[in-house]
Amino acid sequence: MDRLLRFLYTYRVFFTFFVLELLCAWMIVTNNQYQSTEYFNTSNRWAANLAGFSHNVREYFSLRAINEDLADENARLRDLLEQESQRVFVLRSGSRDSSALQRYSYIGAKVINNSTQRYKNFITINRGRLDSIAPGMAVVSKDGAVGKVKSVSDHYAVLISLLNIDDNVSATITRTGHFGTAQWDGTDPRYISLKYIPRHVKPLVGDTIRTSGFNAVFPEGVLIGVVREVTLPEQAPFHDIKVELAQDFDRLAYVSVVRSHLRLEKDSLERLTTGLVK
Amino acid sequence: MTRSLTLQIIAFFAYLLLQVLLLKNLVLFNVAFCFFYVAFILLLPLETNPLSLLVVSFLMGFFVDVFYDSLGIHTAACVGVAYIRKYWLAAITPQGGYDAGASPAIAASGLQWFIVYALPLLFVHHAALFFIEAAGFGLFWHSMLKIIGSVLFTLTLMVLFQYLSWTNRR
Numbered sequence A: 001m002d003r004l005l006r007f008l009y010t011y012r013v014f015f016t017f018f019v020l021e022l023l024c025a026w027m028i029v030t031n032n033q034y035q036s037t038e039y040f041n042t043s044n045r046w047a048a049n050l051a052g053f054s055h056n057v058r059e060y061f062s063l064r065a066i067n068e069d070l071a072d073e074n075a076r077l078r079d080l081l082e083q084e085s086q087r088v089f090v091l092r093s094g095s096r097d098s099s100a101l102q103r104y105s106y107i108g109a110k111v112i113n114n115s116t117q118r119y120k121n122f123i124t125i126n127r128g129r130l131d132s133i134a135p136g137m138a139v140v141s142k143d144g145a146v147g148k149v150k151s152v153s154d155h156y157a158v159l160i161s162l163l164n165i166d167d168n169v170s171a172t173i174t175r176t177g178h179f180g181t182a183q184w185d186g187t188d189p190r191y192i193s194l195k196y197i198p199r200h201v202k203p204l205v206g207d208t209i210r211t212s213g214f215n216a217v218f219p220e221g222v223l224i225g226v227v228r229e230v231t232l233p234e235q236a237p238f239h240d241i242k243v244e245l246a247q248d249f250d251r252l253a254y255v256s257v258v259r260s261h262l263r264l265e266k267d268s269l270e271r272l273t274t275g276l277v278k
Numbered sequence B: 001m002t003r004s005l006t007l008q009i010i011a012f013f014a015y016l017l018l019q020v021l022l023l024k025n026l027v028l029f030n031v032a033f034c035f036f037y038v039a040f041i042l043l044l045p046l047e048t049n050p051l052s053l054l055v056v057s058f059l060m061g062f063f064v065d066v067f068y069d070s071l072g073i074h075t076a077a078c079v080g081v082a083y084i085r086k087y088w089l090a091a092i093t094p095q096g097g098y099d100a101g102a103s104p105a106i107a108a109s110g111l112q113w114f115i116v117y118a119l120p121l122l123f124v125h126h127a128a129l130f131f132i133e134a135a136g137f138g139l140f141w142h143s144m145l146k147i148i149g150s151v152l153f154t155l156t157l158m159v160l161f162q163y164l165s166w167t168n169r170r
Helices: A002-010 A012-032 A045-094 A263-277 B002-025 B038-042 B050-068 B073-091 B111-133 B140-169
Strands: A104-114 A120-125 A138-140 A145-152 A157-164 A168-173 A179-183 A191-195 A208-211 A223-231 A240-245 A254-260
Touching (some): A002 A012, A012 B050, A045 A104, A045 A254, A045 B002, A045 B050, A120 A254, A168 A223, A191 A223, B002 B038, B002 B050, B038 B050, B038 B073, B038 B111, B038 B140, B050 B073, B073 B111
Antiparallel strands (some): A104 A120, A104 A254, A120 A157, A138 A145, A138 A254, A145 A157, A168 A179, A168 A208, A179 A191, A191 A240, A223 A240
16 A cells, blocks of 8 residues: 555546546547537636627627628518518418417527637527527528537537537528538638538539438528538548638638527427437 | 746746637648747756656646547547656756756757757657547558658747747846
8 A cells, every 4th residue: 555655646637637637538539529518618607708808809800791791681681571471471361280380489699709620610699598509509600500519508508510510400401402511621610521422423513412401400491501512532422612702701700600499399209209210 | 946947837838828819820832840848848847856857747738638629539639748857858968967946948958959949849849749639549640741841840930949048037
């Protein structure tokens, strides 16, 4: 026992180093689990306040661009409102399911922290649990898909950006209807790859890519981007498709968090079904 | 002793705030990042107790991680650098040894020595950072590009900063 203690004491620096690195490894692993509850990120109140302050300073340099974006968005929303009110009129006569009319509701939020150059990029927004935001919700902007909510605090939420090598989004080619998975390759923040589109499909440059709605996170048909490059390597079962993102992540200012009212129902129905099959 | 301790504590927060408020937004050509806060670990006095060096580095990395939403990654890299720092310092001891109470900085040992000292440590730190973030060596060459860009950027800033603060004091 005495010798053991002396041994530990002699190498105390190494052991402290070892224990600290183990602690780090544990933190990295738990942090990577999707939708974990966390306090030590920018949804933490102190960190978010500081990030918000830093953002406010930076915002002055991009006010003009933000104004243009908001004006665009206003115009588009006015259009949408018009269309929707007509559709509601049509639906009112047919369906008895009131939630068919509004499967999703939108919560506007401002981006206070964002990065695009790392492999795992996250976005912090200024809405949180008190604005009924929960982990797993989708986030869109006026241009297209942005990401999903990873963790929330009372007033802030951290999102996994589409520009995160861990993030997969189920996506379809609008023209052909085939679906695959959109995933970022970690290099250029303007492009994302569309994977698992089989050989027999013929995607063309210029095709639009939208979310498929299979995973119920994103509403169906949210624009992801436009195909810029299609290559089909010999022997490969799938195309290599390079998609230019519709949303320029370097100038993300305002986003909408999507609340899916029927998500719980869809998930539990699916789980029940797969449970029965097993 | 207590005065230098207070100064170190102030320096700790100064480096931290500088990093998360300002330098976090400073990325050149999408590849060169600036992790200037590592300078705090590199420039701590030579006779800093190795245990407190590890703990201080852990705290520094942890706080930076909170702001980078990358819990554990900066912490792991910082603790690694803090651990190998003393071995590297012993390996490159200049002729006649170090002065008592000195910091491993340009003012004490000269520019050439400082680059030999800081370059490999920064490289280790940045390599750990980017490879852990990419979760492996899948993006090897792209990560290498980021590492080399960031090492050069950070080192340049560290050298410039030392010359600035050094002339002020004289």
